[in-house]
Ligand code: AMP
Protein backbone atom coordinates (compact mmCIF):
# COMPACT_ATOMS: atom_id res chain seq x y z
CA UNK A 227 0.00 0.00 0.00
CA UNK A 228 1.16 3.53 -0.79
CA UNK A 229 -0.31 6.27 1.40
CA UNK A 230 -0.58 8.83 -1.39
CA UNK A 231 -2.00 6.43 -3.98
CA UNK A 232 -5.63 7.11 -4.92
CA UNK A 233 -6.35 3.45 -5.74
CA UNK A 234 -4.79 2.27 -2.44
CA UNK A 235 -7.15 4.74 -0.74
CA UNK A 236 -10.08 3.17 -2.62
CA UNK A 237 -8.90 -0.31 -1.51
CA UNK A 238 -8.72 0.87 2.11
CA UNK A 239 -12.16 2.49 1.85
CA UNK A 240 -10.71 5.95 2.54
CA UNK A 241 -12.34 7.31 -0.59
CA UNK A 242 -15.56 5.98 -2.10
CA UNK A 243 -15.85 3.88 -5.24
CA UNK A 244 -18.57 2.01 -7.09
CA UNK A 245 -17.38 -1.51 -6.35
CA UNK A 246 -18.31 -4.32 -8.74
CA UNK A 247 -16.19 -7.11 -7.26
CA UNK A 248 -13.80 -7.63 -4.36
CA UNK A 249 -11.62 -10.51 -3.18
CA UNK A 250 -8.48 -10.66 -1.06
CA UNK A 251 -6.29 -9.91 -4.12
CA UNK A 252 -8.49 -8.03 -6.56
CA UNK A 253 -10.85 -5.06 -6.70
CA UNK A 254 -13.05 -3.91 -9.59
CA UNK A 255 -15.02 -0.67 -9.74
CA UNK A 256 -16.60 1.71 -12.22
CA UNK A 257 -14.33 4.32 -13.81
CA UNK A 258 -15.42 7.85 -12.80
CA UNK A 259 -14.41 9.21 -16.21
CA UNK A 260 -15.90 6.55 -18.50
CA UNK A 261 -15.18 6.35 -22.23
CA UNK A 262 -18.45 4.42 -22.56
CA UNK A 263 -21.23 3.08 -20.33
CA UNK A 264 -19.86 0.29 -18.12
CA UNK A 265 -16.17 1.33 -18.36
CA UNK A 266 -14.64 -0.54 -15.41
CA UNK A 267 -11.26 -0.79 -13.72
CA UNK A 268 -9.85 -4.06 -12.41
CA UNK A 269 -6.87 -3.74 -10.08
CA UNK A 270 -4.61 -5.96 -8.00
CA UNK A 271 -4.73 -4.86 -4.36
CA UNK A 272 -0.92 -5.07 -4.29
CA UNK A 273 0.50 -1.59 -4.93
CA UNK A 274 2.85 -1.24 -7.88
CA UNK A 275 3.02 1.34 -10.64
CA UNK A 276 3.66 -0.89 -13.63
CA UNK A 277 2.75 -4.40 -14.71
CA UNK A 278 6.28 -5.69 -14.18
CA UNK A 279 6.19 -4.45 -10.55
CA UNK A 280 3.37 -6.84 -9.59
CA UNK A 281 4.08 -10.42 -8.41
CA UNK A 282 2.44 -13.09 -10.60
CA UNK A 283 0.17 -14.40 -7.84
CA UNK A 284 -1.27 -10.90 -7.33
CA UNK A 285 -2.22 -10.76 -11.02
CA UNK A 286 -3.70 -14.23 -11.25
CA UNK A 287 -7.36 -13.23 -10.89
CA UNK A 288 -7.38 -10.05 -12.92
CA UNK A 289 -8.27 -11.52 -16.32
CA UNK A 290 -10.94 -13.87 -15.02
CA UNK A 291 -12.60 -11.00 -13.11
CA UNK A 292 -12.41 -8.88 -16.28
CA UNK A 293 -14.11 -11.68 -18.19
CA UNK A 294 -16.82 -12.03 -15.52
CA UNK A 295 -17.61 -8.31 -15.73
CA UNK A 296 -17.79 -8.46 -19.55
CA UNK A 297 -20.23 -11.38 -19.30
CA UNK A 298 -22.27 -9.62 -16.58
CA UNK A 299 -22.60 -6.56 -18.82
CA UNK A 300 -23.56 -8.71 -21.80
CA UNK A 301 -21.08 -6.85 -24.01
CA UNK A 302 -19.76 -8.37 -27.24
CA UNK A 303 -17.41 -5.60 -28.39
CA UNK A 304 -14.90 -4.15 -25.94
CA UNK A 305 -11.23 -3.38 -25.29
CA UNK A 306 -9.05 -4.41 -22.35
CA UNK A 307 -6.35 -1.80 -21.84
CA UNK A 308 -3.48 -1.50 -19.37
CA UNK A 309 -1.26 1.58 -19.61
CA UNK A 310 2.33 1.74 -18.28
CA UNK A 311 4.08 5.12 -18.06
CA UNK A 312 3.03 8.71 -18.75
CA UNK A 313 3.87 8.58 -22.44
CA UNK A 314 1.69 5.46 -22.64
CA UNK A 315 -1.24 7.41 -21.15
CA UNK A 316 -0.91 6.19 -17.54
CA UNK A 317 -2.31 8.76 -15.09
CA UNK A 318 -2.70 6.65 -11.93
CA UNK A 319 0.46 4.90 -10.77
CA UNK A 320 -1.24 1.78 -9.41
CA UNK A 321 -1.61 -0.99 -11.99
CA UNK A 322 -5.12 -1.12 -13.42
CA UNK A 323 -6.81 -2.84 -16.31
CA UNK A 324 -9.54 -0.96 -18.17
CA UNK A 325 -12.55 -2.87 -19.48
CA UNK A 326 -14.04 -0.49 -22.05
CA UNK A 327 -17.25 -1.43 -23.85
CA UNK A 328 -17.26 -0.45 -27.57
CA UNK A 329 -20.97 0.05 -28.33
CA UNK A 330 -20.39 2.02 -31.54
CA UNK A 331 -17.73 3.84 -33.61
CA UNK A 332 -17.80 7.05 -31.57
CA UNK A 333 -17.95 5.74 -27.97
CA UNK A 334 -15.38 3.64 -26.15
CA UNK A 335 -11.68 3.47 -26.88
CA UNK A 336 -10.35 5.32 -29.94
CA UNK A 337 -7.16 3.87 -31.32
CA UNK A 338 -4.51 5.30 -33.62
CA UNK A 339 -2.73 2.20 -34.95
CA UNK A 340 0.27 3.40 -36.93
CA UNK A 341 2.14 0.41 -38.27
CA UNK A 342 5.81 0.54 -39.20
CA UNK A 343 7.54 -1.26 -42.04
CA UNK A 344 9.16 -4.39 -40.57
CA UNK A 345 12.48 -5.66 -41.91
CA UNK A 346 12.46 -9.46 -41.68
CA UNK A 347 16.14 -9.71 -40.73
CA UNK A 348 15.74 -7.12 -37.98
CA UNK A 349 12.62 -8.93 -36.70
CA UNK A 350 14.49 -12.26 -36.53
CA UNK A 351 17.39 -10.66 -34.66
CA UNK A 352 14.97 -9.04 -32.22
CA UNK A 353 13.15 -12.34 -31.74
CA UNK A 354 16.38 -14.16 -30.85
CA UNK A 355 17.37 -11.38 -28.46
CA UNK A 356 14.04 -11.46 -26.59
CA UNK A 357 13.90 -15.26 -26.46
CA UNK A 358 17.42 -15.47 -25.06
CA UNK A 359 16.34 -13.28 -22.11
CA UNK A 360 13.06 -15.00 -21.29
P1 AMP B 1 -4.91 5.63 -16.83
O1 AMP B 1 -4.87 6.76 -17.83
O2 AMP B 1 -4.75 4.28 -17.51
O3 AMP B 1 -3.96 5.83 -15.68
O4 AMP B 1 -6.38 5.64 -16.27
C1 AMP B 1 -6.74 6.09 -14.99
C2 AMP B 1 -8.23 5.97 -14.90
O5 AMP B 1 -8.62 6.08 -13.54
C3 AMP B 1 -9.01 7.05 -15.67
O6 AMP B 1 -9.86 6.42 -16.62
C4 AMP B 1 -9.78 7.77 -14.58
O7 AMP B 1 -11.08 8.18 -14.99
C5 AMP B 1 -9.86 6.72 -13.49
N1 AMP B 1 -10.02 7.22 -12.13
C6 AMP B 1 -9.25 8.16 -11.50
N2 AMP B 1 -9.68 8.35 -10.24
C7 AMP B 1 -10.74 7.52 -10.06
C8 AMP B 1 -11.62 7.25 -8.96
N3 AMP B 1 -11.49 7.89 -7.79
N4 AMP B 1 -12.60 6.33 -9.12
C9 AMP B 1 -12.73 5.69 -10.30
N5 AMP B 1 -11.93 5.88 -11.37
C10 AMP B 1 -10.95 6.79 -11.26
Ligand code: ZN
Pocket residue numbers: 227228231232233234235272273274319320
Ligand atom coordinates in the same frame (compact mmCIF):
# COMPACT_ATOMS: atom_id res chain seq x y z
ZN1 ZN C 1 -1.73 1.97 -4.88
